[in-house]
Every structure is written in structure tokens, then in C-alpha cells.
Amino acid sequence: MTEFTQYLDAGAAKLPADLVIEHGTLTNVDTGEFYPADVAIYHQKIVAVDHDVSAYVGPQTQHLDATGKYLVPGLIDGHIHVECSKLSMTRFAELAVPHGTTSIVSGLDEYISVVGVDGLSEIFAEIEKLPLKVFWGLPYKTPYTIPESTIAYNVTAADHEKYLPQANCYGVWETVREAVAMQDPDTLKALELAKRYHKPIFGCSPMARGIDLNAFLLSGVHIDHESYSHEEFLEKARKGLRVVIRESSVTKFLKENIRAVTEGPSGVARHVSFCTDDVNARDVLAYGHLDHMVRLAIQAGVAPMTAIQMASLNGAEAYHVDDAVGSIAPGKDADVLLVDNPGSFHVETVISKGHLVTKAGQPVMTFTPPKRSTTLKGQLNHAPLDAADFAYPVTVTTGTATVRTIHSVGPFVRKALDVELPIQGGHVHPDSDQDVAAVSVIDRYGKTDHHARGFISGWSLKRGAIATSAAPDDNNLVVAGVDPTDMALAANTLIACGGGQVVVADGQVLALLELPIAGITTDLTPDALAQKEIELKTAAESLGSTLPDPLFYLSFLPITAIPDLAITDGGNVDYTHLTYFDPILAVTPAD
Numbered sequence: 001m002t003e004f005t006q007y008l009d010a011g012a013a014k015l016p017a018d019l020v021i022e023h024g025t026l027t028n029v030d031t032g033e034f035y036p037a038d039v040a041i042y043h044q045k046i047v048a049v050d051h052d053v054s055a056y057v058g059p060q061t062q063h064l065d066a067t068g069k070y071l072v073p074g075l076i077d078g079h080i081h082v083e084c085s086k087l088s089m090t091r092f093a094e095l096a097v098p099h100g101t102t103s104i105v106s107g108l109d110e111y112i113s114v115v116g117v118d119g120l121s122e123i124f125a126e127i128e129k130l131p132l133k134v135f136w137g138l139p140y141k142t143p144y145t146i147p148e149s150t151i152a153y154n155v156t157a158a159d160h161e162k163y164l165p166q167a168n169c170y171g172v173w174e175t176v177r178e179a180v181a182m183q184d185p186d187t188l189k190a191l192e193l194a195k196r197y198h199k200p201i202f203g204c205s206p207m208a209r210g211i212d213l214n215a216f217l218l219s220g221v222h223i224d225h226e227s228y229s230h231e232e233f234l235e236k237a238r239k240g241l242r243v244v245i246r247e248s249s250v251t252k253f254l255k256e257n258i259r260a261v262t263e264g265p266s267g268v269a270r271h272v273s274f275c276t277d278d279v280n281a282r283d284v285l286a287y288g289h290l291d292h293m294v295r296l297a298i299q300a301g302v303a304p305m306t307a308i309q310m311a312s313l314n315g316a317e318a319y320h321v322d323d324a325v326g327s328i329a330p331g332k333d334a335d336v337l338l339v340d341n342p343g344s345f346h347v348e349t350v351i352s353k354g355h356l357v358t359k360a361g362q363p364v365m366t367f368t369p370p371k372r373s374t375t376l377k378g379q380l381n382h383a384p385l386d387a388a389d390f391a392y393p394v395t396v397t398t399g400t401a402t403v404r405t406i407h408s409v410g411p412f413v414r415k416a417l418d419v420e421l422p423i424q425g426g427h428v429h430p431d432s433d434q435d436v437a438a439v440s441v442i443d444r445y446g447k448t449d450h451h452a453r454g455f456i457s458g459w460s461l462k463r464g465a466i467a468t469s470a471a472p473d474d475n476n477l478v479v480a481g482v483d484p485t486d487m488a489l490a491a492n493t494l495i496a497c498g499g500g501q502v503v504v505a506d507g508q509v510l511a512l513l514e515l516p517i518a519g520i521t522t523d524l525t526p527d528a529l530a531q532k533e534i535e536l537k538t539a540a541e542s543l544g545s546t547l548p549d550p551l552f553y554l555s556f557l558p559i560t561a562i563p564d565l566a567i568t569d570g571g572n573v574d575y576t577h578l579t580y581f582d583p584i585l586a587v588t589p590a591d
């Protein structure tokens with residue numbers, strides 16, 4: 001007897017169920033119905049959903065009373081850089097599964113940038129033991145940045161030849177539209193292999209419309225999570241994309257994008273699913289995870305059943321994994337939630353992979369991180385820095401410089417803002433009176449001597465410095481501040497501890513979060529990490545920051561697929577032209 005034939009026998013009621021859930025109301029996302037039904041579970045599969053499953057009950061079968069509760073399929077986060085939570089896989093599962101998220105789609109791309117694809121084996125082994133499924137997509141290539149920045153491991157077509165055919169690889173992740181438009185050879189090869197192996201292509205095409213969108217669609221892209229308006233969202237849906245609404249800790253796009261459903265044609269909803277892309281522990285503890293998105297969609301006017309379909313079946317179908325997840329039906333994975341009622345959608349009990357994770361709002365399962373090998377040990381391969389490394393040298397000793405700053409105008413939008421900055425001692429200095437700080441991005445892999453320098457505005461930093469080695473998608477060392485001595489202290493603090501996030505001022509470390517796993521995540525519990533996030537934010541606010549999440553904003557500066565400007569270890573990047581630019585536009589010597 002094999003595991004498969006065991007399941008066949010269990011489905012035929014020849015083997016007793018491990019658990020039956022009785023007296024609940026089924027949320028049937030396949031047919032859009034609510035009706036009474038009992039559920040029988042054997043090992044990790046649902047084997048029966050009927051008004052009576054007594055034929056599946058044996059002497060050892062556990063009974064879970066669902067009287068007054070609604071049975072809902074486990075929720076699916078359709079696109080998340082899970083490492084950007086700064087939690088290890090184990091701790092992320094501990095945080096998100098009690099909120100009903102039992103599956104995520106992720107490229108594990110942040111780990112790949114540090115330890116390579118082979119280095120993921122330790123992460124896959126960790127996931128196997130968790131009540132969380134990770135549908136992994138191999139990044140179309142890495143780094144995502146254009147022009148290319150420095151990472152430890154570059155995913156190329158050779159990796160797609162090797163991994164895309166594998167059963168544990170569910171598609172091509174985060175396929176940046178510009179790389180397709182440039183007809184990058186590695187990207188084209190990945191797309192060709194995706195077609196050959198019938199693996200869906202997950203897109204990334206912020207603000208793509210009209211001809212640009214048509215061209216991107218000819219790549220075979222199937223899914224996209226980056227719409228900045230409901231009009232863009234609707235155009236993508238009309239052109240056949242499976243459109244994913246993103247509600248992250250810094251890009252809260254549900255309110256705008258859901259208008260394509262509430263104000264648009266009735267046929268859109270079935271192609272809409274949910275993702276969080278980047279969440280921090282604080283937000284999930286405060287608001288929830290995918291359950292939060294269901295509640296937001298209902299508050300925006302979406303029918304509860306439709307919102308639940310968006311958080312479950314629609315995403316499963318978009319990613320071609322609806323054979324396993326997305327609904328409560330015989331043969332599906334045993335990911336079942338007990339919810340108070342569809343309208344308020346409070347997840348009370350979670351069964352994932354057939355195991356009880358929480359019951360009536362109380363944790364039942366404990367989460368114990370595995371021992372970490374040296375492969376995943378945090379390391380920042382860089383010599384200590386000093387204040388001189390953070391000065392911006394120019395050819396004029398004294399005078400003024402016309403400088404193009406990267407101006408943060410809100411989540412995920414950075415515009416050019418030109419300012420006049422003082423030149424003293426042959427260096428351009430930031431100016432806190434003009435809300436201008438200095439920023440550096442430093443190759444932390446020891447592959448180059450890259451240390452890009454630029455200027456940011458809109459951060460309200462009046463003193464000190466902040467730094468992070470968790471910085472998607474290259475996870476280089478990003479340092480910002482108004483004092484070069486403090487910037488050096490911030491950088492050296494992270495180099496010394498193997499990676500993390502830090503706030504310093506006047507030569508003192510005000511707050512430090514160590515991220516010992518690849519320099520990007522920690523095995524701290526979600527509550528402990530949230531506390532550290534609050535300490536970092538409070539410390540950054542003592543420097544003058546007014547941003548909602550300054551360390552998250554800092555970490556995103558190197559993402560070039562965010563309009564209009566970015567800075568990577570290679571230099572300041574103009575996203576609209578995909579080129580580097582020199583932030584010093586002109587220098588004027590003092591008379």
C-alpha cells in the first residue's frame with residue numbers, strides 16, 4: 001500500500017478519518033454557496049464533505065464541533081517576499097497561520113540573493129515541517145535591478161533549466177516587465193522554459209498600460225500584482241491577466257484596486273486574488289494578514305463570499321495549484337478555517353496540512369526554529385568604514401552644488417527633487433534644514449568595491465543615521481543619515497553583528513535589531529520582533545523621521561522597479577530610463 005492508495009482507501013471510507021469537523025456551515029467557494037456540511041480529514045487530505053460523514057468515523061477519530069461556525073478554505077497569499085517580514089520561515093508561520101494564511105507564493109528571492117538557489121535546501125527543509133505551504137517560484141533572473149547591482153548569486157537561464165522542471169517549482173517569479181521589453185537573453189530563456197514546462201509566469205509590471213502592457217502579455221505572463229490604479233487593474237483583467245491586489249505594510253493598494261470590482265464589470269471578481277508582498281510583524285499582529293484583506297474588501301463593498309474567493313480559490317486557480325488548495329472539497333489539502341461569520345471574518349480555528357494549529361483563538365501548536373547551518377549565517381563581507389567613506393567628494397573645495405535627490409513622496413513612489421547643497425572641504429554636505437540626508441548603498445558581498453552615494457529628501461532626518469542589511473532585492477548595506485560619523489557607526493555596527501537594522505546618533509547606538517539569518521531574518525518571535533521594530537521606529541523618530549516605517553522605506557531604496565528613482569550599490573538609478581545618473585548636476589565655486 002502506497003500513500004496514494006491509502007488516500008484512495010480513506011476516501012472510500014475504508015480507513016477511519018483522523019478528524020471530523022461537525023455541525024458547521026460550509027463556505028463553498030466553488031459554487032458560491034453556504035450550507036451545512038461535515039468534513040472528514042485523513043492525514044493531510046480532506047476525504048469527505050457531506051451532510052453526514054459518520055461512515056468515516058473510527059474509534060480513534062477526533063471530533064471538532066463547529067456549531068455556529070463557518071468552514072472556510074485556508075487562505076493564500078499570492079505574492080510575498082516572506083523574508084521582508086524579517087522573520088524566519090518558522091516565525092512567519094507562527095505569525096500568519098493563526099490568521100488563516102495556510103499557503104503563500106514566494107520566490108524566496110531574498111534568501112537566494114545571499115545564499116543562492118542551492119542554499120534554499122535548508123529553507124525548504126524548514127518549510128516541510130511547518131503548517132504552511134510555500135508555492136515557490138524561481139525568480140526570472142536575479143538581480144532584478146536594471147542596471148544590474150551586486151548580489152551573492154545571480155539566477156540565470158541555467159538555473160531555470162535545472163529547477164523549473166522540478167515539482168517544487170511552481171512558476172517564474174517577479175518577471176519584471178522592463179527585462180522582457182529589453183529582451184534580456186536570460187529572461188527570454190526563462191520564459192521559453194516556462195512555456196515548455198507549462199509553468200505560469202508571475203509578472204511585475206507597475207503602471208503598464210496600452211502598448212507596453214500588450215507587449216508584456218506577449219511574454220506569456222499570467223499573473224500581476226503591481227497595479228497603481230483601478231483603471232490599470234481593470235485593463236490588466238480585461239486583457240486576461242490574473243490580477244492580484246496588494247496590501248503590504250507600505251503599499252496599501254486594496255482601497256484603490258478593489259474599485260475595479262465594486263465599480264467595474266461583474267466578471268472581474270473571479271480573476272482577482274490577494275497578496276501582501278511585504279509585511280512587517282507589527283502590522284500583522286495589529287491588523288492581521290490575509291484575513292485583514294478579506295475584511296477590508298468586505299468593508300469596501302465586496303460580498304463576503306466573493307472576498308473569501310479572492311483570498312482562496314481565485315489565487316489557487318491563478319497559480320495552477322487549485323488541484324491541492326483553495327477550497328474545502330474531497331481530495332484537497334486539509335487546510336480548513338473556522339470563522340465566526342463571513343461578514344466579520346474573524347478566524348478562530350485553523351487546521352493546516354491536517355493539523356490543528358489554533359483552536360477557538362488559542363494556539364495549539366508550538367513553533368520551534370531549526371538549528372541554523374553556517375550556510376545561512378549572517379555575514380556582511382566588508383571592512384570597517386569611517387566617516388570619510390560617507391563624504392561626497394567633488395572637484396570644488398567650497399561653494400554650492402545643484403543636487404538631484406531621491407524624494408520619497410509616499411509608499412513606493414520616489415521623485416526627483418533638485419536642491420542646492422553646500423560644498424565645504426571639497427565635499428557636498430546634506431542639509432537637514434532642507435530635509436536632505438545622505439545615502440549610501442554598499443556591496444556587502446565583497447564582490448566589488450561598490451559604494452554608491454546619493455541624497456534623499458522627505459525623510460525629516462535632523463541628526464544621526466539609520467542602516468539596514470535587509471534591503472530587497474539585493475540585501476546590500478543601505479545607510480542614510482546627516483552625519484558621516486554616525487553613518488560609519490551604523491554601517492560598522494551591522495558589519496560587526498552579521499547584519500540587521502540599526503539607528504544611531506551622536507556616536508551611540510539607539511536601537512539595534514540583529515538579523516543573523518543571512519543578514520535578513522531572525523528567529524525572534526513575532527512579538528519580540530514587533531517590539532524591536534517599535535524601538536527602531538521610535539529611535540528613528542528621535543532623529544526627526546516622520547515616515548510610517550523608516551527602516552522599511554530605507555530598505556526599499558535599492559528596488560529599481562519602483563518609480564522613478566532608486567539607488568543600488570552600482571549608483572543612483574533613473575527607473576524611467578533604466579540608467580544611472582550623477583546626482584551632482586552642477587557645482588558652483590564660492591567667489
Ligand SMILES: [Mn+2]
Pocket residue numbers: 079081174277
Ligand atoms: Mn514583489
